[in-house]
Amino acid sequence: DIQMTQSPSSMSASAGDRVTITCRASQGISSWLAWYQQKPGKAPKLLIYGASILQSGVPSRFSGSGSGTDFTLTISSLQPEDFATYYCQQAASFPRTFGQGTKVEIK
């Protein structure tokens, strides 16, 4: 199985901050990576797929980069509605695997 490791596990930030979350795969996955946002009591929402392709309807303050084993999700200017938990997921091979999540909290 491909292990996905996110860092940090949690972070505190203020509205307007630039936020960066990283995800590392235990082996190369090319660009087969997605980022999801999950708010309490809600299903995850797809933000980015193919490592850097913004899903339709997702604000442009979200961006993704990376390939191979190292990936980054960046929120250019954190908005109040962005406080949530973020997960990466690989689709390079089965079984599909998720990272352990990064919780972005209000400072």
Added chain:
Amino acid sequence: QITLKETGPTLVKPTQTLTLTCTFSGFSLSTSGVGVGWIRQPPGKALEWLALIYWANDKRYSPSLKSRLTITHDTSKNEVTLTLTNMDPVDTATYYCAHSEPSSGWFFDYWGQGTLVTVSS
């Protein structure tokens, strides 16, 4: 528009079999490239991928749960069913079904609301 909804028991006893149904609309599981997957999330924990069925009835399972899992598609209905045998309290989780297709890189672009299943005697 695409929608998915999970239904099934909210409480099961240890050793029982869980059967969940994902009823979907807005797409066909007969369309090339389309898939429906199941993902679960124990309370306060991370997402865990369980299984996925593709348009050609290709089925994939989590290796750690493969002996207990079955995913099927009722071709006469827009339904995908997941069964998980020999339930244990560690299987307590919110279970989600989700849509997957090539236009979103085969990632999960639409999700159901989830259904919480508690395993307890």
